[in-house]
Amino acid sequence: MFDQNQRYKLIISYDGTCYCGWQVQAQETKKSIQHLIQNALQTVLRHPLDLTGSGRTDAGVHARGQTAHFDSGVPFEPKRWLLSFNALLPPDIRILNIEPVPPLFHARYSALSKVYHYHLHLNPIADPFSRFYSYKVLGRIDLDTLKRGAALFLGTHDFSSFANRKETGPAAYDSIRTLHRLDVVEQKNGVRLEFEGNGFLYKMVRNITGTLLEVGYGRIEPEQIPQILAAKDRRQAGPAAPPQGLFLMEVIYS
Amino acid sequence: MFDQNQRYKLIISYDGTCYCGWQVQAQETKKSIQHLIQNALQTVLRHPLDLTGSGRTDAGVHARGQTAHFDSGVPFEPKRWLLSFNALLPPDIRILNIEPVPPLFHARYSALSKVYHYHLHLNPIADPFSRFYSYKVLGRIDLDTLKRGAALFLGTHDFSSFANRKETGPAAYDSIRTLHRLDVVEQKNGVRLEFEGNGFLYKMVRNITGTLLEVGYGRIEPEQIPQILAAKDRRQAGPAAPPQGLFLMEVIYS
Numbered sequence: 001m002f003d004q005n006q007r008y009k010l011i012i013s014y015d016g017t018c019y020c021g022w023q024v025q026a027q028e029t030k031k032s033i034q035h036l037i038q039n040a041l042q043t044v045l046r047h048p049l050d051l052t053g054s055g056r057t058d059a060g061v062h063a064r065g066q067t068a069h070f071d072s073g074v075p076f077e078p079k080r081w082l083l084s085f086n087a088l089l090p091p092d093i094r095i096l097n098i099e100p101v102p103p104l105f106h107a108r109y110s111a112l113s114k115v116y117h118y119h120l121h122l123n124p125i126a127d128p129f130s131r132f133y134s135y136k137v138l139g140r141i142d143l144d145t146l147k148r149g150a151a152l153f154l155g156t157h158d159f160s161s162f163a164n165r166k167e168t169g170p171a172a173y174d175s176i177r178t179l180h181r182l183d184v185v186e187q188k189n190g191v192r193l194e195f196e197g198n199g200f201l202y203k204m205v206r207n208i209t210g211t212l213l214e215v216g217y218g219r220i221e222p223e224q225i226p227q228i229l230a231a232k233d234r235r236q237a238g239p240a241a242p243p244q245g246l247f248l249m250e251v252i253y254s
Numbered sequence: 255m256f257d258q259n260q261r262y263k264l265i266i267s268y269d270g271t272c273y274c275g276w277q278v279q280a281q282e283t284k285k286s287i288q289h290l291i292q293n294a295l296q297t298v299l300r301h302p303l304d305l306t307g308s309g310r311t312d313a314g315v316h317a318r319g320q321t322a323h324f325d326s327g328v329p330f331e332p333k334r335w336l337l338s339f340n341a342l343l344p345p346d347i348r349i350l351n352i353e354p355v356p357p358l359f360h361a362r363y364s365a366l367s368k369v370y371h372y373h374l375h376l377n378p379i380a381d382p383f384s385r386f387y388s389y390k391v392l393g394r395i396d397l398d399t400l401k402r403g404a405a406l407f408l409g410t411h412d413f414s415s416f417a418n419r420k421e422t423g424p425a426a427y428d429s430i431r432t433l434h435r436l437d438v439v440e441q442k443n444g445v446r447l448e449f450e451g452n453g454f455l456y457k458m459v460r461n462i463t464g465t466l467l468e469v470g471y472g473r474i475e476p477e478q479i480p481q482i483l484a485a486k487d488r489r490q491a492g493p494a495a496p497p498q499g500l501f502l503m504e505v506i507y508s
Contacts, residue, residue, distance in 0.1 A: 013380070014382050015385075082379065094381065094382045096379065096380060126350060127267070128346045129267075131345045
């Protein structure tokens with residue numbers, strides 16, 4: 001049976017509010033999204049399997065286009081699988097699409113780029129509906145200065161100053177990434193930061209967002225950003241923005 | 255002090271998910287929105303007061319433009335009041351505006367019309383973010399038939415067939431209302447029903463919506479709607495649509 005295995009790619013949307021994140025964290029009591037989806041798949045397909053995501057998302061972070069892959073020898077029934085998987089999942093986790101992919105497809109390693117959005121709510125009063133889906137910025141932000149800062153992150157850099165380590169250990173991991181796009185899109189009650197890059201280090205989007213807020217507040221000059229990048233020192237950058245404003249929108253493959 | 259009282263009008267937005275509704279219900283354990291706002295006002299203004307809403311909303315129903323009035327002799331400080339009231343309220347209840355109004359203004363009796371939106375989610379899979387803010391319709395709906403049905407509710411009718419009684423008692427209350435508008439607005443994953451009328455009976459929007467769903471399913475013919483209205487019998491109409499799709503959008507005064 002196993003040499004007849006077919007690989008499948010999932011596109012997944014979830015509201016991360018009630019979860020410990022995509023993957024199980026040590027000493028977490030909340031459930032992980034990956035674990036719940038893997039269980040649903042195993043129940044329907046009746047065999048053990050490993051679900052491999054494009055990458056982790058932290059507790060409280062949302063996704064509209066997370067991807068994952070798994071292998072199965074069970075004959076593919078697109079409509080039944082989609083309905084059955086979703087029927088076994090809670091309503092805040094939805095599988096949007098299932099498709100067969102070549103055996104060398106890998107949700108993480110085949111990804112060419114990822115798109116993240118971060119929602120900043122700039123009206124401190126006006127919206128009871130966005131409290132789990134945006135970060136309410138309380139101070140006054142200068143948007144033009146923030147935009148000047150955002151432009152300085154574009155291109156290929158060593159992003160060590162904007163990466164958190166997941167565990168302590170040897171520092172020898174590659175932290176060079178290319179940020180193709182960092183758009184500041186103005187909306188009714190705030191702004192949306194749109195990130196597109198060939199890869200993101202742990203907490204990189206939230207650390208860049210937190211640093212851009214410092215720039216918007218006037219506490220960091222936009223011109224300091226190249227120096228902060230060059231320092232390769234996490235302590236030089238601003239604090240991480242909180243998780244609830246962050247959405248993984250799309251993982252792009254060739 | 256009391257003859258110097260000024261009347262104030264509030265505009266309020268809330269996520270109704272966690273509340274028993276605008277007003278305290280008997281034997282409810284969840285908090286009411288009216289009660290929480292009244293407490294916040296009393297704490298800031300340091301005197302007892304009554305907060306009168308434009309009308310009730312049920313448990314799970316949301317508002318983007320609920321209105322209410324209260325009286326106070328404390329000198330008006332618009333910015334401080336707005337910030338202080340909101341600081342004492344949970345993040346899912348926000349006061350959007352406070353303004354002084356003439357002493358004869360009444361949040362309920364001065365209202366000329368109200369606007370409600372009801373969100374129907376017609377894609378059963380695609381959105382983990384709308385589960386508390388729309389009703390996921392599982393069957394197939396014929397939108398053209400639903401629209402034909404919606405048009406038949408317009409105008410002035412006795413809406414008894416679409417009203418629930420709050421308590422048993424003599425039936426002698428006026429149930430004639432005018433529905434100015436019932437638009438069916440198509441959206442990405444569903445439709446929004448937009449109601450505007452000079453007043454709405456208890457559960458009237460949800461009962462009309464539930465009946466229109468029966469029309470969309472093909473279980474009730476659009477042509478039956480005038481007969482259902484004429485019957486003045488709640489049992490002739492469809493079931494109430496659930497609360498989470500309903501938003502009180504605006505209360506209009508002269």
